[in-house]
Amino acid sequence: MEKSIYTQQYGLFLATLRAARESAGILQSELAARLNVDQPFVSKCESGQRRLDFIEVREWCAALGITLNELTVSFEETIARVQKK
Structure with a gap:
């Protein structure tokens, strides 16, 4: 398995x-403050340089004002769109 x-x-x-962060109108620096981390941490996570675990994703969602379920639905919709192409 890859x-x-x-x-x-x-x-x-x-x-x-x-996209969830951007649609919430939140800058990386603002999200970092909400998560009590520094902005490079957010950047590294979004660019794939640092992996987020499940609990961190849940905290990330809370900081964005969305539920984990909402993020999951959005993710599944993104996958479905890409697979249709």
Whole structure:
């Protein structure tokens, strides 16, 4: 099995995460403050240089004002769109 960080789906997950932040109108620096981390941490996560675990994704969602379920639905919709192409 290929490591998930190298898959197309992980790239789509990162794009979904970034899109959620952007649609909430939140800068990386603002998200970092909400998560009590520095801005480079957020940047590394969004670019795939640092992997987020499940609990961190849940905290990320809370900081964005969305539920984990909402992020998951958005992620699944993104995958479905890409697979249709």
